[in-house]
Amino acid sequence: MAGKSMQAFCYDKYGGGAAALKKVEIPVPAPKKGEILAKVEAVSINPVDWKIQNGVMRPFLPKFPCVPLSDVAGEVVSVGPGVDDFKPGDKIVSLLNFTTGGGLAEYAVAPTSQTAKRPPEVSAVEAASLPIAAGAAFKALEAVGTKFDGTGKPFNALITAASGGVGQFAVQLAKLGGLHVTATCGARNIDLVKSLGADEVLDYRTPEGETLKSPSGKKYDAVVHCTVGIAWSVFEKNLSEKGKVIDLTPGFSSIVTSALKKITFSKKQLVPFLPKVGSKDLEFLVGLVKDGKLKPVIDSVHSFDKAPEAWAKSMEGHATGKIIIEVEK
Incomplete structure (x- = not known):
């Protein structure tokens, strides 16, 4: 497709939020x-997408002009040198560089090391929800010893922000791994989080939710921490003797x-965690969706032209599940 152009959204400076996203014509x-x-x-x-726009990784990222977003579902058009596992026409899901x-x-290049084939049973919307969010949840649970083949020992886990993009996958995957799950979310999402499999749900705005104490009195062997603003001292008093907190939004x-x-x-350990999600991880997750064992919770789906609205909705921080942009139906 040398010499052809495509439509894309980009921004060319730090800050500005959704208003800074501009539709442009650039080379494929x-x-x-x-x-x-x-x-x-x-x-x-x-969230990492607009945090980068706001300068969280300044001065290293991004390079301007920046065409954002890394979670992609689509169809292979062509392959680079040395690629044998994919061919034009393959449906895929990928985590871009x-x-x-x-x-x-309209088009994107993706590394094969972070790409998996997508079966027809899995829609593009479902697949696009997976790479960063489901990948982070999966790798965090792996890091605390969760087994997904039935060979693991059950233990007690806490998942914070369980109705968010990462949390909703963490609850489902933890239950697939045989864990006892306590989860936190806002009052309006308690029924949803229970439906995902959580054994106990805490409204984070209540005194009980602020202390993170399990209603059954269980100590947590592991915490998949998907939000910010909770002090280590709150976790520490609720952890078992060798409990670990996997912090997916680590700060200083x-x-x-x-x-x-x-x-x-x-x-008792706090583990700042930056997961590395590869093609095998994506294959596993896509397989779970295909088999009906993992169901992405989709907050909203927006057309390509409405990308700035989707961006603004994500920045509000109250999405239930994933926010998706359909580039092509």
């Missing part, structure tokens, strides 16, 4: 070694706390 990218070029059918927004993004466009304070726990040889 060419796949390099180990990459594919996909016609994009659907993409999803993750985190440093470059590129998903909010969590990194410092983690280091202090290691220095003092504490058995």
Whole structure:
């Protein structure tokens, strides 16, 4: 497709929110070694996308102009050198290179190391919801010893922000792993989180929810922490002797706390966690969706032209599940 152009949304400076997203005409990218070029059918927004726009990784990311978004579902158009596992016409789901993004466009290049084939039973909207959110939940649960083949020992887990993009997958995956799940969310989503399989649900706005204490009195062997603003001291009193908190939104304070726990040889640990999601992980997750064992909760689906509205909705921070943009139906 050399020389052809496509439509995309991009921004060219830090800040500005949804208003800074501009529709532009840019060249269709060419796949390099180990990459594919996909016609994009659907993409999803993750909080990290607009946090990067706001400068959370300044001055390293992004490079301007930036075409954001990394969670992509689409169809292979062409392949780069050395690619044998994919061919034109294959339906795929992919996690694009985190440093470059590129998903909010009609075409995107994706690394095969972070791409999986998508069966017809899994829609583009469902697939696009998976890479970062479901991938992070899956890798976090793996990190605390969860087994998904029936060989693991059950233990007690707490999942915060359980109605959000990552949390909704974490609840379902934890139950597939045989765990006892306590979850937190807002009052309006309690029934939803229960329907995902949570054994106990705490309204985070209540005194009980603020303390994170399990209604059954259970201590947590693991916490999949999907939000911010909860002090380590609140977690610590609710952890079992060797309990771990996997922090999926680590900031400076969590990194410092983690280091202090290691220095003092504490058995209770806080683990700042940046998951690496590969093609095998995506294959596993897509397979679960195909088999009906994992059901993405979709907050809303927006047309390509309404991408700025979807961006603004994500920035509000109250989405239940995933926000999806359909690039092509």
